[in-house]
Amino acid sequence: MELLIVIVILIACSAFFSASETALTAANRIRLKSMAEDGSKGARLALKLIEKYDKVLTTILIGNNIVNIAASSIATVFATNLLGPDNGPLVATVVLTLVLLTFGEVMPKSIANDFSEKISTVTSGILTFLTFIFTPLSVFFILLKKGVSKLFSKGQKEVTVTEQELLAIIDEIEDEGVLEQQESDLVKSALIFDETTVDEIITHRVDITAVDINEDVEKVKELFIREEYSRIPVYEGSIDKIVGFISQKDFFKRYLTQSEGDRFLLREIVQDIHFVPHLMKISDIMKQMQKDKLHMAVVLDQYGGTMGIVTLEDILEQLVGDIWDENDEIESPITFISDTAFSVRGDASLIDFRRYWQNRTGSNPNIDSGAKTVGGWVLELFGKIPEMNEKTSTEDFDIEVLSVSDRRIEKLKFTIKQKEEN
Numbered sequence: 001m002e003l004l005i006v007i008v009i010l011i012a013c014s015a016f017f018s019a020s021e022t023a024l025t026a027a028n029r030i031r032l033k034s035m036a037e038d039g040s041k042g043a044r045l046a047l048k049l050i051e052k053y054d055k056v057l058t059t060i061l062i063g064n065n066i067v068n069i070a071a072s073s074i075a076t077v078f079a080t081n082l083l084g085p086d087n088g089p090l091v092a093t094v095v096l097t098l099v100l101l102t103f104g105e106v107m108p109k110s111i112a113n114d115f116s117e118k119i120s121t122v123t124s125g126i127l128t129f130l131t132f133i134f135t136p137l138s139v140f141f142i143l144l145k146k147g148v149s150k151l152f153s154k155g156q157k158e159v160t161v162t163e164q165e166l167l168a169i170i171d172e173i174e175d176e177g178v179l180e181q182q183e184s185d186l187v188k189s190a191l192i193f194d195e196t197t198v199d200e201i202i203t204h205r206v207d208i209t210a211v212d213i214n215e216d217v218e219k220v221k222e223l224f225i226r227e228e229y230s231r232i233p234v235y236e237g238s239i240d241k242i243v244g245f246i247s248q249k250d251f252f253k254r255y256l257t258q259s260e261g262d263r264f265l266l267r268e269i270v271q272d273i274h275f276v277p278h279l280m281k282i283s284d285i286m287k288q289m290q291k292d293k294l295h296m297a298v299v300l301d302q303y304g305g306t307m308g309i310v311t312l313e314d315i316l317e318q319l320v321g322d323i324w325d326e327n328d329e330i331e332s333p334i335t336f337i338s339d340t341a342f343s344v345r346g347d348a349s350l351i352d353f354r355r356y357w358q359n360r361t362g363s364n365p366n367i368d369s370g371a372k373t374v375g376g377w378v379l380e381l382f383g384k385i386p387e388m389n390e391k392t393s394t395e396d397f398d399i400e401v402l403s404v405s406d407r408r409i410e411k412l413k414f415t416i417k418q419k420e421e422n
């Protein structure tokens with residue numbers, strides 16, 4: 001009878017070790033930190049154990065193996081005394097395997113997975129004590145493990161969580177309802193933000209509204225009124241030689257206070273403008289703009305010519321989405337015509353197109369292109385400047401050109417291909 005009680009105790013110990021291992025693995029660190037801040041001593045101990053998880057895991061494995069081997073040996077003795085040497089060992093092996101598998105492994109781990117934070121806080125005190133007791137053995141096995149790992153790793157340190165895995169985690173917690181879609185989109189945008197170069201978001205030189213430094217002020221006034229821009233770049237002779245910008249506020253302040261017959265010159269109110277290379281990260285540009293209190297910068301190509309311009313608003317829109325003011329004419333770059341067809345502006349950013357499609361469908365379209373705009377990508381597909389109503393196709397879409405102007409694609413129609421698996 002005493003041997004049976006000892007076996008039950010050993011099985012309970014096996015269940016403890018199995019549950020402890022799963023609880024520490026599945027426990028949410030953020031919740032444990034919150035519990036620790038609320039005064040939970042068990043949560044504080046659990047967090048310390050997670051920080052030295054290799055040592056704790058070694059302790060758990062040592063303890064679990066000790067109790068399982070002990071239970072197996074005692075069960076064999078007990079069954080041999082009860083059934084004899086012929087049948088005792090076989091019965092002990094079969095019965096104990098089933099009992100250990102059910103009550104020492106499967107059930108404890110399943111329960112621990114469902115109540116990971118609660119169980120990890122309850123067991124943390126005993127585990128802390130056992131970790132201290134088994135320190136000599138743990139150190140030996142950890143050193144052995146590090147030695148074996150070096151043979152296979154070849155000095156390469158493995159990243160704990162990659163950016164793609166982090167994006168997948170965000171999708172999962174959004175599905176669980178922890179994050180709203182808007183919050184999830186903001187976090188994803190922040191991850192992508194640091195990798196985006198300025199040439200992906202600029203207003204290209206063909207779309208820049210700028211004035212010559214010697215332009216008549218009356219024409220500049222009409223331009224400000226018509227375009228409603230707060231700032232306009234100023235060039236000297238060529239758009240490749242931008243010398244600064246003029247603000248609407250400074251222009252009209254000077255224009256309205258000028259004396260009769262005394263026309264002022266634009267060069268009198270031109271402010272310095274910032275220049276950045278086209279491959280500079282927008283996160284670095286934003287820091288620079290904030291530091292120097294700038295709102296506009298000229299983006300230079302590899303030859304030092306003007307590739308385009310970028311504003312602080314353009315950069316912020318990569319984080320929070322489009323920012324509209326009361327004077328903007330709101331026009332979506334992507335408009336759905338039906339459930340399977342939508343129109344896209346040719347100057348729409350290819351990054352925005354990918355992001356829009358991923359948010360809508362949860363998958364990335366197969367786009368193998370170095371272009372920055374949807375129009376540029378479609379030009380690559382045609383291999384020429386297409387005519388209106390010309391068509392091409394990709395793995396995901398049938399594409400039709402709706403309008404072309406000045407050798408530029410203005411609008412496209414995308415029809416979603418219905419794949420067999422869908």
